[in-house]
Amino acid sequence: MRSDVPGTRRLSVEDRRAQLVECALTLADRGGMSAVTVRGVAEEAKVSLGVVHYCFDDKEQLVAAMIEKVIAEQLEALIGSIPTGTLATGRDALRTWVDEALTAVWRRAAEYPDRWLLMIESMLFSLRQPIESASAGQAMVQHQTAEKYGRAYLSEIGERCQMRWDIEERTLVRAALQMLFGTVQWWLVDRDDAAARNSLTVVAGWIADSASPK
Template sequence: MARMPSADRRRQLIEAAIRAMTRDGVSRTTTRSIAAEAGVSLSVFHYCFDSKQALLESVITTITDHSVSLVKEAIRPKATLRETIRAGFQAYWDHVSAHPGEHMLTYELTQYALRQTGFAQLARRQYELYSDTLTELIEQLSHSMEFELRVPVPVLARYLAVMIDGLTLNFLVLGDETAASDILDTVADQVVGLVHDGVVPVVPGAVSPPRSA
């Protein structure tokens, strides 16, 4: 077996775990089956992760990163704030549409953690991660487009986390792309409505209209 830096080996095992759990379910996926999926020995798995709980936390973080990296790229400032926000939502939604099994896995991970003794904090950390990630994205956008919100950033982040979580599950159950798109349009409008009056987002290279008195 070729030697590989431990960080790369961990990533290999995490991605193997995501594939195996998406295919077979969390409860039926064992450390042995993950090692087999990754093409490594069981001893390599235990060298990289000291527990299944540690692996599951890394799986949750990695799945979140898969879509967040796309959103970060999508929310580079555009002509309007609304257009920029909507592009971010679309980037996330394109990932949901392309990888529904991966997103379904996130709900299974939540249920698994809540039902397993000693794992409840994993579900809590999962949902804290969603809010923390959205807080970071909102702060990134408010800095780049120079606007202020009517509500605290953590409040908006938690609201968006709840909305996205519910919308994703609704889509996984009903499969209605049109309804999801309409809802994301509405939420984008709501977010723009939370920007203070008279605060005009600045887009580099664009000519901004005069601010109202």
């Protein structure tokens, strides 16, 4: 199926990949992961099957790109929450900024709950696959991506607030992300905004108490 949309055939490979990922996410938003097929993505993007196969070796590679984008969208809220300019320093300032960052991620998830569900669905699918399957490692990639964003955030906010971490950074990041993700997933069940905010405040306090002034 050739595209009849003017200019679409002039997209670079990178831009075409981005377009196809967006189309795949649109399909997943409508009907979950089972709705994402190579043919469906081609139809949504109004391109031939060959275009999709040129950009992605198979559906598994396309799904991996989808999930990486979703995770990045969610966790960029962490990095984006750090204001420019000079910050107040010390534990109280750190607690305030961490609380705002965690809340930003939760608000993003609350605004686009289907995207968070897509991450969960993809992780469970990955964990159920045979170890030799290309999809089997997707759950690990998800968590490694989340850890990368978390470590970047803690390094930056700690430096800006003139605080050093008393817990090994990777251990701190993993524990903090587990609590953050658990809070979001609990919110998906009960949609209790106040309970989610209270939980995040507790998490922020624990993170701040895990640091000391430089």
